[in-house]
Amino acid sequence: MALTIGMLGRATHTKVETIRYYERIGLLSAPGRSGGNYRSYGEAELGRLSFIRRARQLGFSLDQVRALLELSDDRGRDCATVDALARGHLAEVERKIADLAALQRELAAMVDSCHGGTVGSCRIIEALGPTRSD
Structure with missing residues (x-):
């Protein structure tokens, strides 16, 4: 099976520019x-790009994806390194979720403090800090 770059992109939902990158x-x-000097891809490239896309969807960085690809190329290797990489990424995701939850609570409190009126007496504007020097 020979795929053009456009076909590979459609099959993996990846932009052509991203594939080139x-x-x-x-x-x-x-x-x-x-023969016409077009890029020609096969099953191996389709599988590898699908792997990259899935890893990126899960939020792995390009460096992490590179490491995962290198590890996946050595099928007989112990998976402890893969596990450690995934656990580290999970910890980072959990930290971001905690940060977003704190942000949500703070914004909700600001919105709940608003009781209408004028901007001059707006609790949300006041909570954000001074907007002008008097």
């Missing part, structure tokens, strides 16, 4: 070329 930074190897 992944090639430039080494996440995808340079593809073979067709």
